Amino acid sequence: MGQCIELHEQVGSTNDLAKQAGRREEPEGLVIVAEEQVAGRGRLGRVWVAPAGCCILCSVLLRPRFSPHQAFYLTIATSLAIYRAVSAILNTADSGASHKVGIKWPNDVLVNGRKVAGILCETEFGGEGWDFAVLGFGINVNLEPGQLDDEFQATATSLSAELGCYVDRAALLCRVLVELEDLYLSLQRGQFVAIYGQWVAVLETIGKRVSVREGASTLEGRALRVDADGALVVRVDGGGERRILAGDVT
Ligand code: BTN
Numbered sequence: 001m002g003q004c005i006e007l008h009e010q011v012g013s014t015n016d017l018a019k020q021a022g023r024r025e026e027p028e029g030l031v032i033v034a035e036e037q038v039a040g041r042g043r044l045g046r047v048w049v050a051p052a053g054c055c056i057l058c059s060v061l062l063r064p065r066f067s068p069h070q071a072f073y074l075t076i077a078t079s080l081a082i083y084r085a086v087s088a089i090l091n092t093a094d095s096g097a098s099h100k101v102g103i104k105w106p107n108d109v110l111v112n113g114r115k116v117a118g119i120l121c122e123t124e125f126g127g128e129g130w131d132f133a134v135l136g137f138g139i140n141v142n143l144e145p146g147q148l149d150d151e152f153q154a155t156a157t158s159l160s161a162e163l164g165c166y167v168d169r170a171a172l173l174c175r176v177l178v179e180l181e182d183l184y185l186s187l188q189r190g191q192f193v194a195i196y197g198q199w200v201a202v203l204e205t206i207g208k209r210v211s212v213r214e215g216a217s218t219l220e221g222r223a224l225r226v227d228a229d230g231a232l233v234v235r236v237d238g239g240g241e242r243r244i245l246a247g248d249v250t
Helices: 012-021 072-092 157-162 170-186 191-199
Strands: 003-011 030-039 054-062 101-104 108-111 114-126 129-139 209-214 215-225 232-236 239-246
Touching: 003 012, 012 030, 012 114, 012 129, 054 170, 072 101, 072 108, 072 129, 072 157, 072 170, 072 191, 101 157, 114 191, 129 170, 129 232, 209 232, 209 239, 215 239
Parallel strands: 003 030
Antiparallel strands: 030 054, 054 129, 101 108, 108 114, 114 129, 209 215, 215 232, 232 239
């Protein structure tokens, strides 16, 4: 992973470039990084905005051999890789403070309860299974709190804001890619249960009261567990359980 790296000054979306490379039959492991995206995309059809030159905006092209039914393990692996890399940076930095790193279902990486990284996994399938997968991730690295959009001031943060010092983006990206390769190769060997266990262990959502937005409707309740297919199971206020496959949880 990363034996071939493209670094762009400005792109529309690194995920779009990686998908084009996938359709051109380029080999897996290709990494596409940009200093700025003018059409960055987030989950649930949202835009992903990041000021130029201070974040990590990256997409990795992969060609998994496991069942397409297990595609969600790719997002699990990516959030765990970022979780591990961010934890390593926060734990070795000489800041004197302790920082809580965790994952919010399904795959936001949080530091001290606020989002520092988001993941957009996109897949294309042909007649006989996978064509390819693209793992896109954005990490807020050297951002002043004032550079975050107003709507994210309360819910998002950056590594430099939490640490109080500049963070080396290249070193962090390198660490994420090393961790991601390790996890991906484990998935290729079929070690789903082990990786699922590591992900669930750092999920901050379980046991908490949650509000889940799905399109125009919102439900409130308590997050009970995550099913084997990655769905969040919520005990809804007023009775009953609901399985959430793709929602926005706060
Ligand atoms: C989210 O909504 O939390 C997911 C955000 C994913 C953003 C990254 S930045 C690099 C890659 N290219 C994109 O257009 N999106 C992903």
